Amino acid sequence: MFQPDSECLPEAQLRALQLQRLQAMLERQWAQVPAYRARFEAAGVTPGDLRRLEDLRHFPFTRKSDLRDHYPLGLCAAPRASLRRIHASSGTSGKPTVVAYDDHDLNIFAEVVARSLYAAGARPGMTFHNAYGYGLFTGGLGTHAGAERLGLCTVPVSGGATERQLDLLLDLQPDVIACTPSYALVLAEGLARRGVRPGDLQLRYAVLGAEPWAEKTRQAVQERLHVQATNIYGLSEIIGPGVSNEDVREQSGSYIWEDHFYPEIVHPDTGEVLPDGEWGVLVLSSMTRSALPLLRYWTGDITRLLPGDNTTGRSVRRMAAIQGRSDDLIILRGVNVYPTQLEAVLLRLGQISPHYHVTLTRTGLLDDLTLQLECDVPSAALRDEVQRQVKAQVGVTIRCELCAPGTLPRSEGGKLRRVTDLRGER
Known part of the structure; x- marks a missing residue:
């Protein structure tokens, strides 16, 4: 049946x-x-x-x-x-x-x-x-x-x-x-x-x-x-x-x-x-x-x-x-990026929590992507490694911010908003 x-x-x-x-x-x-x-x-x-x-x-x-x-x-x-x-x-x-x-x-x-x-x-x-x-x-x-x-x-x-x-x-x-x-x-x-x-x-x-x-x-x-x-x-x-x-x-x-x-x-x-x-x-x-x-x-x-x-x-x-x-496609300086691609990079780095958030901003004529993610022990080496891996695997240059565990938004059972686009705001 x-x-x-x-x-x-x-x-x-x-x-x-x-x-x-x-x-x-x-x-x-x-x-x-x-x-x-x-x-x-x-x-x-x-x-x-x-x-x-x-x-x-x-x-x-x-x-x-x-x-x-x-x-x-x-x-x-x-x-x-x-x-x-x-x-x-x-x-x-x-x-x-x-x-x-x-x-x-x-x-x-x-x-x-x-x-x-x-x-x-x-x-x-x-x-x-x-x-x-x-x-x-x-x-x-x-x-x-x-x-x-x-x-x-x-x-x-x-x-x-x-x-x-x-x-x-x-x-x-x-x-x-x-x-x-x-x-x-x-x-x-x-x-x-x-x-x-x-x-x-x-x-x-x-x-x-x-x-x-x-x-x-x-x-x-x-x-x-x-x-x-x-x-x-x-x-x-x-x-x-x-x-x-x-x-x-x-x-x-x-x-x-x-x-x-x-x-x-x-x-x-x-x-x-x-x-x-x-x-x-x-x-x-x-x-x-x-x-x-x-x-x-x-x-x-x-x-x-x-x-x-x-x-x-x-x-x-x-x-x-x-x-x-x-409609979730991020076009960053001519490169197509989906949030799931960023998530895949983070999850390959085993010491990093899968909780993350993306913020898009614009400086002059250039778009910027800030990737916030949680980790137990923030370090410059880890931040640099995330930026390097995203560049190597996704093809874009980003800014990474490391946050304390539990500080980024969590799902409460519904869909979780992963991306905040501020490029249209002044």
Whole structure:
């Protein structure tokens, strides 16, 4: 049930299913969403023009701005009376992004999260510590429903209140935890302060997502919490967490549940569809959603598509670890830099904490990057080594500041803001 036949279809059958579901999605948008019909007409296409999967490239992208332009529910394809849940982004820039679910969508949401948790190692009867935030953010309620669908005993802890989280981890001894990777490290620090050693807990699996993270972060989480950690990927516009997940046996790329979500990789500047294996922006179509089916949604996440792995029996494709977001790209004196590249450098230097912050400033016409990081024993030699390693591995000159442990911002269960850009301020 939790690794269904649709994950293992021969490629020709999977592509035929995707074409059928995309065609039905386009018909629904044409008939029931005036904004999509207008977009199709402006692009000179109709649903009947999708005869092959390759024809999808002729249809327009959907972007976050489209959801804001049609705020709150202008892209819905279902009547208001049939909606059963509303989620929304935090709205840090302009109006929030509102997404709607009907009964059908909530059923799919629970199904794909259950499949993701199963791939992560969770099994019916285990106890699940859910430290994703509940509320308008999709993480908490989404993973909760999937965990219950899988048959887990779910502890709805939500985010924050770290000391209470630590008490529950010690008292309830869950098998599985879900949270952001940065918060997993916060919990590991808290346990260490209490004298809890790796392996003292019953925890076996960590399902981490909602922010990009490096392979060295995985290693740090696994060593400090004594778990096997996998990446769960999703975004509220498509459905929430559960679009894809790594298999715990491989930990090598997240399987996309392609029977529900059709992936494309496109060039970040031109929008040209790129072949599997090339890096670009991930674009997703939510083929089976009924309340809010989005066509070719521009996620902004930089990744690439990889083939399935015969060891799991899955034929659906995997997505590589997110390299960064196209809108999080730092262009520093002509060099492209993603925060995850800096994180990878820091984690290679074993004596340095994975907690860091980046501040961008401008002196005259030149941009400057200050990298703040924590370490137990600050020294000029260590500072110089960080600057040298970043220059050698990333290709940019930075200024490094060493801070005392515990002084940089910590995640409280939500996404952690790693970059402050002051270049536009005077």
